[in-house]
Amino acid sequence: MKRWHLALTIQEILGTALFRIDVIEIPINDPSASKIVSSPAVFADKETGQLAGLWRGGDHGDPYETQNTRMTNQCHDITVFPTKNIAAGACSGNGILFDISDPYNPRELT
DSSP states (O other): OOOEEEEEEGGGGTTOOTTBOOEEEOOTTOGGGOEEEEOOBSSBOTTTOEEEESOOOEEOSOTTTOOEEOOOOOOEEEEEEGGGTEEEEEETTEEEEEEOSSTTSOEEOO
16 A cells, blocks of 8 residues: 655654554443543654555546545544454555454554
């Protein structure tokens, strides 16, 4: 999968929700005790730690046949399939799959 990179590393933008997902633990018997247990950067180069996106954003071509889009830097609507150890998410118009065999540390599948 082709990626583009920012000049920043994850360590330089701590606390940002961009380029990350939150893993939330919800106790069945006490949902009010829910908490975020990890916030992995899902769009980061595994070797360098540089934040990376699936799509830089911009013009896709002929303005009469296409449109401008924004960069891919967030995920939403993540659906979990626990019996398959897979989660699927929509990320700014792109799809993404995660290996959730270690649910606290999901890994992007490529």
